[in-house]
Amino acid sequence: MIGSDGKVLTSFGPPRLGVGWGGTDDLVQLRAGRGPERADEIAVNATVAKQAGLKVGDRVGVLTLEPKKTFTLVGIFGYSGDRDSLGGAQEVAFTEPVAQTLMLGGPDVYTSVTVRAGDGVTPEQLRDRISAALGGDYVVKTGDQLAAENAAGIQAGLKFFSNILLGFAGVALFVGVFLILNTFSIIVAQRTRELALMRALGASRRQVIGSVLVEAVAIGLVAAVLGLAAGVGVGAGLAYLFSTLGGGGCSWPRSACPPRR
Numbered sequence: 001m002i003g004s005d006g007k008v009l010t011s012f013g014p015p016r017l018g019v020g021w022g023g024t025d026d027l028v029q030l031r032a033g034r035g036p037e038r039a040d041e042i043a044v045n046a047t048v049a050k051q052a053g054l055k056v057g058d059r060v061g062v063l064t065l066e067p068k069k070t071f072t073l074v075g076i077f078g079y080s081g082d083r084d085s086l087g088g089a090q091e092v093a094f095t096e097p098v099a100q101t102l103m104l105g106g107p108d109v110y111t112s113v114t115v116r117a118g119d120g121v122t123p124e125q126l127r128d129r130i131s132a133a134l135g136g137d138y139v140v141k142t143g144d145q146l147a148a149e150n151a152a153g154i155q156a157g158l159k160f161f162s163n164i165l166l167g168f169a170g171v172a173l174f175v176g177v178f179l180i181l182n183t184f185s186i187i188v189a190q191r192t193r194e195l196a197l198m199r200a201l202g203a204s205r206r207q208v209i210g211s212v213l214v215e216a217v218a219i220g221l222v223a224a225v226l227g228l229a230a231g232v233g234v235g236a237g238l239a240y241l242f243s244t245l246g247g248g249g250c251s252w253p254r255s256a257c258p259p260r261r
Helices: 046-052 096-104 123-134 143-190 192-200 205-246
Strands: 016-020 028-033 041-045 059-062 069-079 090-094
Touching (some): 046 069, 069 090, 090 096
Parallel strands (some): 041 069
Antiparallel strands (some): 041 090, 059 069
């Protein structure tokens, strides 16, 4: 998508997807306008509309497998649960034939087909029936299977990022140890006269050292509790922020995303 400023709308992680408009359902909900009906019409999700500064009726450019093409924006859609996107993805919806041509290079081709089970048919039964009818040339999965595989893929990708964060945490801990050691060394050095006076009044060496250690443990315990609480609070805040801005933590494709009620 090319925004109103003439620049390509960037994404730092979430995918940018072109799809065929399939109408509204329990998951997809129109916020403004209507779905695309002609070859030069598109609809976008609310995340794209907000980030690109678009409104219904605008003429906008889109880059696909082919050079830039200009479309009329006829609709803005969102998702159940008042979400602007699924996982922060930027989604542009074309008519089905246009989506097939621009995104897949030819007519009558699909990346996936979603089939809904009728009353009294379990997802597993439907999967087995479709698989038997199509043969081994196609992969047939239930929604739960697809969601689990997508979640596993995301977790595998995040594992590398988690290791990087653990590395930074280790460096921070290592540096923190020296900072705290130096701080306490300075504090104890500044209290030499106080400690000497305690010795002069009859305190034993063990008592003086014990008082310093007790003080250090008390300060460390309070700091650890406060630091843990702050870390949990910041983590919860960031999780809420990303889920709010990204439109929830649902993975792709849409068939793996259950509607929120």
